[in-house]
Amino acid sequence: MIELSTITAEVGEWQTLLTGFLAIAAAYWAARPVYQQIGLMRAQNNVMVRATIGEMVLQLDVHLNCLEAIISKPVNDIQSSLNYYNQNGPGIDCEWVSQTIQEFGRVETELKALFSLSRDVQALEDAKLELLAAIDTLDSCLRTVFLPEDADRFPEQYNWSDEQRSDAYAAATLAEGELQGRSAGVGVAAQRLKKAYINQKAVLVGRLRTIDDQLLV
Numbered sequence: 028m029i030e031l032s033t034i035t036a037e038v039g040e041w042q043t044l045l046t047g048f049l050a051i052a053a054a055y056w057a058a059r060p061v062y063q064q065i066g067l068m069r070a071q072n073n074v075m076v077r078a079t080i081g082e083m084v085l086q087l088d089v090h091l092n093c094l095e096a097i098i099s100k101p102v103n104d105i106q107s108s109l110n111y112y113n114q115n116g117p118g119i120d121c122e123w124v125s126q127t128i129q130e131f132g133r134v135e136t137e138l139k140a141l142f143s144l145s146r147d148v149q150a151l152e153d154a155k156l157e158l159l160a161a162i163d164t165l166d167s168c169l170r171t172v173f174l175p176e177d178a179d180r181f182p183e184q185y186n187w188s189d190e191q192r193s194d195a196y197a198a199a200t201l202a203e204g205e206l207q208g209r210s211a212g213v214g215v216a217a218q219r220l221k222k223a224y225i226n227q228k229a230v231l232v233g234r235l236r237t238i239d240d241q242l243l244v
Contacts, residue, residue, distance in 0.1 A: 077238045084231050090141060091224040097137045098158075098217045101130050105210045119203055121176035128169045135162050151227055154220040161216040165209040171202035 105127055112119050142155045175195045178185040187195070 077235060077242075080231050080235055080238070084228055084235070086145060087224050087228045087231070090145070091221060091228075093141050094138075094217070094220060094224070097134055097141065098213075101134050102210065102214045102217060104130075106214070109207050109210060113207070119172065119206070121173055124169050124173045124176075128166060128173065131162055131166055131169070135159065135166070138162070148227055151220070151223045154216070154223040158213070158216040158220050161209075161213045165206075165213050168202045168205050168209045172199050172206065175199050 108123060108127075109119075138155075138159065142159075146152070147155075175192070178187060178192070178195065185191075
């Protein structure tokens with residue numbers, strides 16, 4: 028025969044368990060507005076983040092187009108000219124060298140102005156620096172080629188000895204042979220920067236898709 032104390036203990040346990048369930052249910056019910064508010068805040072935050080990322084994607088497109096407009100024609104022009112000189116004679120027109128120095132000076136100025144508009148991810152920043160370094164190297168090579176011509180035009184500014192003049196002409200000859208490679212280096216660096224822009228855009232578009240999936244839930 029079941030003792031009364033045992034029944035009383037079991038009833039007490041069930042009452043305690045039921046009370047616990049009721050307390051949990053009450054707490055959940057009371058917290059529902061909070062959960063709803065948190066969900067709303069998350070959705071609003073996703074919308075704001077999405078807008079920011081969308082602007083970043085548009086900015087990357089604009090900068091990529093600007094890069095193309097600034098660098099592509101000068102690189103193609105110098106490659107075409109160098110090919111012409113290689114096929115039609117060993118000497119390079121110093122007037123062309125002077126004009127090319129001025130052209131790439133303008134290119135460098137415009138690129139620095141473009142790059143100053145934003146601070147991008149490190150891969151993009153590294154590619155920007157690589158392109159500017161390649162342009163500086165090309166500029167140095169062009170100036171070495173042009174230096175003897177400049178000294179002949181303005182001898183009073185240089186006042187070279189015969190040995191200095193001979194060394195300058197020897198350096199110019201070597202630099203002339205390096206122009207093709209230096210120019211190609213600028214083209215390669217420009218392509219790497221373009222690829223870095225495209226890769227970063229792909230990353231951001233992927234984030235947009237993730238946010239869109241979350242907003243649809």
